[in-house]
Amino acid sequence: MTVAKKDIFGGSLLARPGKGLKGELTVPGDKSISHRAVMLASIASGVTEVTGFLEGEDNLSTIGALRAMGIVIEHKKDSGIVVVNGKGMRGLTEPADVIDAGNSGTTTRLITGLLSAQPFFSVITGDASLRKRPMKRVVEPLTLMGASISGRNNGNNLPLAIAGQRLKGITYKTPVASAQLKSSLMLAGIYADGATIIEEPEKSRDHTERMLRLFGADVKIDKNSVRVQSTNDLIGCKINVPGDISSAAFFIVGAMITPASALLIRGVGVNPTRTGIIDVLRKMGGSVELQNERVASGEPVADLLVKTSSLKGTEITGTGLLPAIDEFPIICIAAVFAEGTTKITGAKELRVKESDRIAVMAEALSRVGVRTTELPDGIVIEGVGSAAIKGGAIESHGDHRIAMSMAMAALRSDNGVEIDGAASVDVSFPGFFDQLDRVRGS
Ligand code: S3P
Numbered sequence: 238m239t240v241a242k243k244d245i246f247g248g249s250l251l252a253r254p255g256k257g258l259k260g261e262l263t264v265p266g267d268k269s270i271s272h273r274a275v276m277l278a279s280i281a282s283g284v285t286e287v288t289g290f291l292e293g294e295d296n297l298s299t300i301g302a303l304r305a306m307g308i309v310i311e312h313k314k315d316s317g318i319v320v321v322n323g324k325g326m327r328g329l330t331e332p333a334d335v336i337d338a339g340n341s342g343t344t345t346r347l348i349t350g351l352l353s354a355q356p357f358f359s360v361i362t363g364d365a366s367l368r369k370r371p372m373k374r375v376v377e378p379l380t381l382m383g384a385s386i387s388g389r390n391n392g393n394n395l396p397l398a399i400a401g402q403r404l405k406g407i408t409y410k411t412p413v414a415s416a417q418l419k420s421s422l423m424l425a426g427i428y429a430d431g432a433t434i435i436e437e438p439e440k441s442r443d444h445t446e447r448m449l450r451l452f453g454a455d456v457k458i459d460k461n462s463v464r465v466q467s468t469n470d471l472i473g474c475k476i477n478v479p480g481d482i483s484s485a486a487f488f489i490v491g492a493m494i495t496p497a498s499a500l501l502i503r504g505v506g507v508n509p510t511r512t513g514i515i516d517v518l519r520k521m522g523g524s525v526e527l528q529n530e531r532v533a534s535g536e537p538v539a540d541l542l543v544k545t546s547s548l549k550g551t552e553i554t555g556t557g558l559l560p561a562i563d564e565f566p567i568i569c570i571a572a573v574f575a576e577g578t579t580k581i582t583g584a585k586e587l588r589v590k591e592s593d594r595i596a597v598m599a600e601a602l603s604r605v606g607v608r609t610t611e612l613p614d615g616i617v618i619e620g621v622g623s624a625a626i627k628g629g630a631i632e633s634h635g636d637h638r639i640a641m642s643m644a645m646a647a648l649r650s651d652n653g654v655e656i657d658g659a660a661s662v663d664v665s666f667p668g669f670f671d672q673l674d675r676v677r678g679s
Contacts, residue, residue, distance in 0.1 A: 249630070250659035250670070252647035256678030257498035257545060264485045264672075266291035266317060267506045268477035268665050270536065272299045272343045273448045274476045276351065278321035278426070279308040280329065281452050283473030287319040289504075290478055293665045295341035302348050302361075305332040323473045326428070329397060331357035335396065338363040340591060340635070340664050343417055345395065346375045347445075350421030354428030355401040362396035367634060370589055372397060374555040375421040378409045382425055382433070387672070406431035406467070414559055416441035416510075419463065426465040427454060436462040437561050443666035444512040447535040451476070456653075479506035483638075484565045484666045486514045488676070490567045491645040492543040493523050494574040495679040500676060502541045509537070515648055517568055521548045521575055524557025548575035548619050555583025562586065566642035571597050573607050574649055575620040582615040591664075592636035601631040601643055628652035644673065 248322075266289040276299065278285030285341050290296065292314065300319070307330035311320040312458050329351075329418035338344040338361055341357055349372070352359045362368065365570050372395040372499065376386050382404040388397035405430045414437045423445050426433025440461045449456050452471040457464040485505045492498035507527060515525055523546045527539040548571055558581065572579035587594040599611040606621040628650035633640040640659050647654035662669040 249657045250331055251653050252644040252651050253653045254446050255495065255624075255648040257495045258488060258492040258496060258500045258674050258676045261501045261503060262488060262672060262676055263503050264480040264488070264505065265293065265411070265666055265668070267481040268293060268295060268483065268508065269343065269442060269444050270360075270448070270478045271296045272347065273420070274478060275299050275303055275319065275321060275420060276347060277448055277452050278476075279303040279306070279475040280326050280351070281323040281471035282325045285321045285473040285476065286388060287321065287374040287476045287478060289480075290317050291481065291665070292321045292666065293667060294339055294663050295344060298339040298341045299335065299344045299348070302336045302338065304342060305334065305336055306330055306501050306542055321473075329355050332359050335494075336361040338367060340364050340367055342367060342370055345372070346417035346421045347424055349375050349386070349397060349399065349435065350379060350424035352399045352401060352402050352567060353379045353382070353386065353425050357383055358398070359402050360396050360398045366591055368395045371382060374413060374415065374418050378407065378422055380428055381407050381409065381424055382422075384425065387533050387653055392679055403552065404429035404472060405540050406433040408434040408436070410436045411438070414439040415443045416445070419443040420605050423449065423463065427468040429467055432464055432466050434462060434464045439556060440510060441559065442508065442659065444508070444536070445497060447478070451535045454631040457632055475534070476568065477533045479533055479536055480504045482506050482511050482514065482663070485541060486564045486567045487641045487645050489514065489518065489525060489541065490571045491673070493518065493546040493548060493571065494645070498545045500523065500541065500543045502543065504538055505541050507537045507539045510560055513558065514564040515552060516569060517551070517557065517564075521551050521571060522546055523548060523571070527672075540616060550575045550577030550579040552579070552588050553581045555614075558584050563638060565594055566598055566638045567645065569602065569616065569618060570642050570646045572601065572620055573646060574622070576622040577620055579618045579620065582612060585614045590636075592634040592639060594636070594639070596638050597634050597636060598642075603638060604631045605629045605643070605650065626650045628654050630655040631657065635661050637661040637666065641666060641669055644670070648677070
């Protein structure tokens with residue numbers, strides 16, 4: 238067993254050392270796509286059946302928000318099937334209470350765009366981590382479109398109170414490449430008069446664009462710029478959500494850093510705006526092969542065959558990191574077990590994720606015996622090559638991706654890693670520790 242479950246909910250969990258990862262695995266559905274499926278299905282006409290839906294806490298927050306606005310959503314736990322009875326573009330009704338987005342930045346930012354255009358009043362809030370995260374990036378452009386939003390700290394922090402308005406399309410250059418920001422403006426844009434054009438400094442993940450087209454909307458894409466038109470009707474459809482490459486990433490790195498691994502991860506989404514982890518790991522010498530490439534619900538999908546690899550340190554800049562933005566914690570673990578130094582820069586955004594991921598990873602790695610230097614916009618990691626790390630006790634700061642990354646680091650440790658707040662894995666990967674137990678050698 239990987240874990241000695243002391244108290245998975247209240248306290249800590251001991252992730253043990255292990256040998257190679259072997260066999261086959263499927264990972265839960267893509268988090269970003271699952272959110273968008275429920276949101277667009279709710280404002281489409283007719284029924285949408287979603288399969289492969291991620292039943293993580295973040296996505297359940299999205300279901301809760303849409304139910305609070307009168308949408309009937311059928312969901313049987315552990316089935317991965319969600320049936321949304323869409324009520325059309327004008328079908329949402331005023332929520333009777335504050336919407337709770339939990340830990341989910343995607344729920345908050347996308348739904349704030351949607352709420353800005355509804356003919357009612359609403360309030361949205363979330364947990365302590367989410368209440369610290371910046372909202373001005375969506376509040377400012379939505380206000381330019383005519384939205385009326387107020388919130389703590391001059392509209393930068395939750396709770397946000399939104400008095401829905403008639404919106405007008407704008408052309409907006411985003412200061413950061415953020416799919417949450419782009420998608421928030423697109424969801425407002427399909428309700429706004431005229432066209433809404435969003436130009437990003439780099440192209441962020443494009444799941445909203447792909448799915449809006451699937452529901453019949455007119456979306457034009459030109460390099461880093463997206464244009465949506467006022468839309469009268471979205472049409473319900475069937476959506477098959479692929480496995481989340483951000484969840485697969487933990488097992489990809491886990492297999493590479495342990496001896497005699499051969500792991501096949503089936504049905505993973507390989508949208509090019511998300512596959513930065515594969516590019517980074519290949520550059521480090523990692524062995525990952527894409528097999529059986531296909532397209533499902535407008536998204537590219539493949540099976541990934543991963544083998545034990547001798548990794549070398551590398552340099553990654555902001556541009557290289559964007560398609561792997563959520564993989565920073567697990568890239569750090571690949572760097573730990575690489576030969577030489579890895580330097581990651583240009584990644585300031587990581588300071589405003591579910592935790593300050595630069596500071597939290599630097600702290601966790603130093604606790605398990607790894608030498609790191611924290612930079613304002615990144616980190617330098619001294620790899621241990623083929624050696625093991627000591628291990629020790631770390632804090633996840635409630636951040637799911639920190640907990641899962643450190644569980645993989647434990648595989649190559651002398652004493653294991655005791656992870657405080659390990660239950661946070663449920664945010665994006667319920668059953669993570671069971672899956673790890675299934676494919677690991679002891
Ligand atoms: C997401 C976009 C990214 C990512 C987050 C999910 C999305 O955030 O980090 O986990 O579903 O749109 P930003 O858009 O803030 O970069």
